[in-house]
Amino acid sequence: MPPTAEPKSATTPPASSGGVQSLERAFDLLERMADAGGEVGLSELSTSSGLPLPTIHRLMRTLVACGYVRQQPNRRYALGPRLIRLGETSSRLLGTWARPYLARLVEETGETANMALLDGDEVVYVAQVPSRHSMRMFTEVGRRVLPHSTGVGKALLAHTPPEEVRALLARTGMPAATEKTITTADGFLDALEHVREVGYAMDDNEQELGVRCIAVSVPDSPSAAAISISGPAGRVTEAATDKFVPVLREVAEDLSKALATTGGTSPSAG
Incomplete structure (x- = not known):
């Protein structure tokens, strides 16, 4: 591996034909979190993905509810235990x-x-x-x-x-x-x-x-x-x-x- 991952584009790509854009965006955010070491702030995700803060907040709220992301006491977000x-x-x-x-x-x-x-x-x-x-x-x-x-x-x-x-x-x-x-x-x-x-x-x-x-x-x-x-x-x-x-x-x-x-x-x- 390791070979370091190629840096992601600053803008999340549009959903492919037949894809679900919100799912693609959610998985993209999870990968960006992993690339950042597992813990990030919303503003960092907005800067790296090009998505507006309200969109990221909505997606992260769903990921938190599902257990794939957790919110830390410092208000930053970390990858959650369900991913293990x-x-x-x-x-x-x-x-x-x-x-x-x-x-x-x-x-x-x-x-x-x-x-x-x-x-x-x-x-x-x-x-x-x-x-x-x-x-x-x-x-x-x-x-x-x-x-x-x-x-x-x-x-x-x-x-x-x-x-x-x-x-x-x-x-x-x-x-x-x-x-x-x-x-x-x-x-x-x-x-x-x-x-x-x-x-x-x-x-x-x-x-x-x-x-x-x-x-x-x-x-x-x-x-x-x-x-x-x-x-x-x-x-x-x-x-x-x-x-x-x-x-x-x-x-x-x-x-x-x-x-x-x-x-x-x-x-x-x-």
Whole structure:
């Protein structure tokens, strides 16, 4: 992911043919709240969306009544607890939709394939398809790790502004999982610059000794996401990396297109 979301237009687009304008505006406001960190004032929403204050107030009042937004004591508005259940369910579905694409990665690379999201300051794995090799990597779906020691973490943060990356690292700390883990903010920012230059991220024995991971972000994902393959360093060599990266990019593009559709369709067999 993460790649930062594209800034929304200052004016909410008109309802598409057959759409309900008030619904589109309400969801747009929820997304703007998420982009702002989850808590905003009405004037901020009016400025960013271009909608008049009375319209925003009416929409927010409805969202509050439904539990999707709550009003704070300081009169600002925050995302509400009912969104948690929706988010948890959609994350599970995202993993389900991703599995056929991860299976394709396993088929073409022979290594374990993963999908991960950035959830707050942590990386959470939402899907995995294991390698068929007897010696293989395994990460539990739902496992949370810090981004500084993982390939998916680097892929997710590669296009995040440096000051935001530094703030995240200050909150999480940078504990060493192995002797090769990057443990300084400057070192991690250098690694992110390298990711931007080459177009993929690498965890080279940084999370676990003897294990290498190659990751790319999923472009235009509704939530910052990355996919990766991981395996023993003896198999995930530099020569193998040259073969695996184009496959990862192609699968990430195909998964991105599937997530952009309403059905999240799986790739055809063959």
